[in-house]
Amino acid sequence: MAQIVGLAFPFGYVDGQFPGSSSDDVSILDAIRQIIETARFERFMRPSSGSNVLKLLFSNNDALLRARLTEEIKRSLREQEKRIDVVRVAVSTQSDSQIVFDIFYKRLGGVLRATIPVDRTVNSE
Numbered sequence: 001m002a003q004i005v006g007l008a009f010p011f012g013y014v015d016g017q018f019p020g021s022s023s024d025d026v027s028i029l030d031a032i033r034q035i036i037e038t039a040r041f042e043r044f045m046r047p048s049s050g051s052n053v054l055k056l057l058f059s060n061n062d063a064l065l066r067a068r069l070t071e072e073i074k075r076s077l078r079e080q081e082k083r084i085d086v087v088r089v090a091v092s093t094q095s096d097s098q099i100v101f102d103i104f105y106k107r108l109g110g111v112l113r114a115t116i117p118v119d120r121t122v123n124s125e
Contacts, residue, residue: 009034028083028107032114035080036073036101051076057099057120066091073101087111097121 006027007019014020022030038050052072059065070089077086090102094117103114 006030025107025112028081028105028112029114031081031083032077032103032105033116035076036116036118049080053118057118061093061096061099069099069101073103077103077105083107 006022007030008014008022008026009030012018012020014022035049036051036053039054040050040052041047043049053069053076056065056068056072059068069091073089073091074086077084084105084107087104087106089104092100092102094100097120098117099120101114101116101118103116105112105114
C-alpha cells in the first residue's frame with residue numbers, strides 16, 4: 001500500500017523538522033480539517049478552496065442547519081479531497097457552543113471515520 005505524506009496541521013515542528021510532516025490517515029484527517037475550517041474565498045489565489053461551514057455555524061441550531069452542514073461538508077470534500085470517497089456525514093450538537101461532524105469515508109478499500117469538533121464561539125470575521 002502506498003504511503004500518503006503531507007504537511008502536519010497545525011504547522012510547526014514535528015520531531016525537530018519544520019514544517020512537520022504527517023502520513024497516511026493523519027495526513028487525510030489534517031486535509032479534511034483544513035477544508036472544513038477554511039472559509040471560501042479566504043485563500044487569495046485559490047478562492048474555491050475551503051467550505052462555507054464556518055459561515056453556516058452562526059445560523060439557528062436546528063435540523064435545517066444540520067442538513068445544510070451535511071451537504072456542505074460532502075460537497076467540499078468531494079470537490080477538494082480526491083484521496084477519499086465520503087460515505088456519510090453525521091452532524092450532532094455536543095453543547096450549545098460546539099457542533100461535532102462525524103465523517104465516514106473510504107480510502108484504499110476501508111471505511112474510516114473522522115470526528116471533528118468545531119467551537120461555535122469563534123468569531124467568523
